[in-house]
Amino acid sequence: MSRSIMDIAGSVRALDPAASAAAAAHLDSLTKPPGSLGKLEALAVKLAGITGEMQPKFPGRGVVVMAADHGVCEEGISAFPTEVTPQMVLNFLSGGAAVNVLARQAGAEVMCVDVGVNAELEHPDLISRKVRFGTANMVSGPAMTREEAEAAIMAGVEIVEEAVSRGIRCFVTGEMGIGNTTASAALMSAFTGVSSLETVGRGTGINEERMRHKVLVVERALECNRPDPSDAIDTLAKVGGLEIAGLTGVILGAAANRCPVVLDGFISGAAALAAERLAPESVNYMIASHVSQEQGHVHLLKALGLEPMLHLDMRLGEGTGGVLALHLVDAACRIMTEMATFESAGISSGNDQAGSSGESQI
Ligand SMILES: Cc1cc2ncn([C@H]3O[C@H](COP(=O)(O)O)[C@@H](O)[C@H]3O)c2cc1C
Numbered sequence: 001m002s003r004s005i006m007d008i009a010g011s012v013r014a015l016d017p018a019a020s021a022a023a024a025a026h027l028d029s030l031t032k033p034p035g036s037l038g039k040l041e042a043l044a045v046k047l048a049g050i051t052g053e054m055q056p057k058f059p060g061r062g063v064v065v066m067a068a069d070h071g072v073c074e075e076g077i078s079a080f081p082t083e084v085t086p087q088m089v090l091n092f093l094s095g096g097a098a099v100n101v102l103a104r105q106a107g108a109e110v111m112c113v114d115v116g117v118n119a120e121l122e123h124p125d126l127i128s129r130k131v132r133f134g135t136a137n138m139v140s141g142p143a144m145t146r147e148e149a150e151a152a153i154m155a156g157v158e159i160v161e162e163a164v165s166r167g168i169r170c171f172v173t174g175e176m177g178i179g180n181t182t183a184s185a186a187l188m189s190a191f192t193g194v195s196s197l198e199t200v201g202r203g204t205g206i207n208e209e210r211m212r213h214k215v216l217v218v219e220r221a222l223e224c225n226r227p228d229p230s231d232a233i234d235t236l237a238k239v240g241g242l243e244i245a246g247l248t249g250v251i252l253g254a255a256a257n258r259c260p261v262v263l264d265g266f267i268s269g270a271a272a273l274a275a276e277r278l279a280p281e282s283v284n285y286m287i288a289s290h291v292s293q294e295q296g297h298v299h300l301l302k303a304l305g306l307e308p309m310l311h312l313d314m315r316l317g318e319g320t321g322g323v324l325a326l327h328l329v330d331a332a333c334r335i336m337t338e339m340a341t342f343e344s345a346g347i348s349s350g351n352d353q354a355g356s357s358g359e360s361q362i
Pocket residue numbers: 077078079080084088175176177178179180181182202203204205316317318
């Protein structure tokens with residue numbers, strides 16, 4: 001591990017217990033039965049612990065869409081061809097992708113990053129941090145070198161640091177990379193020991209036969225590379241992807257800067273597993289937006305100990321579920337600042353205190 005990634009990981013602190021306790025006490029003083037806002041209350045408490053402020057606000061928010069290609073696509077594991085990755089990057093840049101629409105609605109800036117697309121891309125709004133032109137095919141060797149994985153992680157950290165300097169204090173993870181549900185399944189199997197039968201899903205919509213093939217491809221990649229799960233960078237380099245490593249950096253960078261990071265779907269979850277290995281405390285800064293239809297996602301979130309907020313049967317990626325959950329972040333913040341207390345509204349409080357803000361987990 002390079003010194004700088006170790007520094008970033010080491011700088012992730014525990015949540016602020018005083019701010020969390022103050023938020024929980026405030027929630028219990030508001031005009032509602034204690035705990036009755038469920039996960040919104042857990043979210044408000046978490047946001048307070050993350051920021052150290054009982055009533056945080058996030059006027060600046062950004063979704064970092066990391067894009068890269070995957071050599072393993074040679075094995076025929078996606079329903080779509082690899083040229084869709086650069087084509088979609090241009091779609092993000094012209095504002096026409098699903099994530100652009102949902103980000104506009106949520107007031108979030110889309111930061112589109114080329115960390116490893118297998119094409120020359122130029123656009124004034126593209127953040128160019130290309131480490132290499134796509135990964136190598138992981139069934140016959142490592143997807144990338146350790147140095148390349150480190151460079152991708154650092155790109156994510158630095159993009160967050162630059163955004164924080166512009167006032168963005170809430171991040172969403174997004175990605176684009178044809179073939180990346182295969183790399184994510186391999187990472188999840190490597191980190192958790194869960195069989196590829198359970199971590200492989202339909203991705204862009206492959207049929208049963210191709211699913212069976214995809215399971216074998218993941219098994220071959222793990223067999224050939226034997227990643228060391230106690231070494232997250234080794235694992236990312238051998239069976240991961242450049243955009244996934246980039247998102248690991250985004251998560252670490254957000255946590256190190258005491259900013260919440262809203263996780264999108266399965267691919268973001270694979271990046272989160274790597275971040276958790278590098279900095280166990282970083283998981284406290286993560287908010288699981290939704291549970292994707294990709295079959296491994298629900299187990300992945302369990303492995304992280306996170307409860308998703310939304311169940312919308314989505315399976316797109318890009319950060320779409322993440323930006324949708326920003327509306328819930330805003331809701332939690334407004335509850336904390338705008339609701340009346342029993343005292344201020346002159347409402348009688350109950351005497352049976354069975355509930356509390358600690359009832360729900362997120
Ligand atoms: C047009 C289009 C837009 C997308 N936006 C996100 N993905 C999603 O699908 C890809 C992963 O699925 P697989 O591993 O099966 O290739 C990723 O790019 C992911 O972000 C898309 C996929 C397509 C086709």
